[in-house]
Amino acid sequence: MIYIAILIIMGVLLLATAIFAVTHRDLLFAVIATGIISLILSLFFYLLQAPDVALTEAAIGIALTTIIFVITIRNTTRDEDEIIDKKNEKL
């Protein structure tokens, strides 16, 4: 009973964060949303009695995925539509 309730509530939270990560314009907030998605997904793997997979998702989702995306944002732009606007200007 507790099991099903946790699954449903965390499932709704996961869906809301995923929609926010895909549709928002500022790229840094999408990176933070990816971190939260990895957190909730690790809890799901744990509830399905797979501690090896949960530990792997925890070890890579917190720091390594975030740092690689942040380095990419630092070297290009932080705003998503700036590149598209520049291309349209040239055409």
Place this chain on the structure above:
Amino acid sequence: MKKVLVILLLAALGYFLAQTFLEIPLGENRIGDINAQKPTAAGYYLSNTKEKSKVANVVTAIVVNYRGLDTLGEVTVLFLATTGVASILYRRKEEEEEVERLNLPSSNIIRTGARVLFPAITLLGIYVFIHGHLTPGGGFQGGTIVATGFLLMLISYKGFNTNHNIMTWVESIAGLSFVLIGLWGLITDHTFLGNIPQIGELNKLLSGGLIPIIYIAVGFKVAVELTGILDILLKIKPKK
């Protein structure tokens, strides 16, 4: 027009995927009877790992012992990725310019926290890959945790440098020892990556034959490779 076409294509893909997924019986027992005469593959692994391999963690036994050749392929893929990044982006220090990494010094909180946490994270990573056959975890997870510890020090301190020569030697020796252990299995057991006869008992640190030694080599290799990649990526200058 293009958007309508894409939505139609996705709807067709979703329909066929849903047809496949609805045939899976959810929540029923698909492993079958473990002690039957002809068990399924999962049933065979679950019932025979305790006596034959004497390893408490079945996932580790499958990854290293039963399917060890695939692990060798994964280690090769990581090695190729590191070589690719290093060959494109690595620049040695020339005489005049200094490849600098940080612009501002960090505050006292970050410096103190990093200095206190770095030994703890390294110890946790080494614990995870040494006890890979007893607790959840293993070589790849432990190596990633150690690389995160090095990342914390690289961000907080300006003068913290990693020596690329030592890292190259450690990575090469770890990768070579994996292949040499496999060839040793060819001599004693007539199969590549065969296991030696067991000395210890179940649930002790010394059980499992060659399985902990392979995971220790993989743990060192992954930690050193990921630290090298992060060190190279942090030194790229953004062009503004």
Place this chain on the structure above:
Amino acid sequence: MNIIFTISFTLMAIGAILSLIRFVKGPRSGDRVVALDTMSIIITSALVLLAHVFDRYIYVDVALVYAVLGFVGVIVIARYIEGAL
């Protein structure tokens, strides 16, 4: 024992939902980073309590990794916002 678990998980779920509301609504990036850190701590404690419910104590290793590495994720984003990564 069942009532204690139900009350604990209800409180944790309320905490997680409030954190997510702050993550979606916050106007600046500091609000969202604090929401990430709060959710990390709540889910770490939920993992330890679930290890007691499932009655297997080797599951606590997962919560140990989260508790130690949660700091590093926050520091990475904070150094980028400061401009010094």
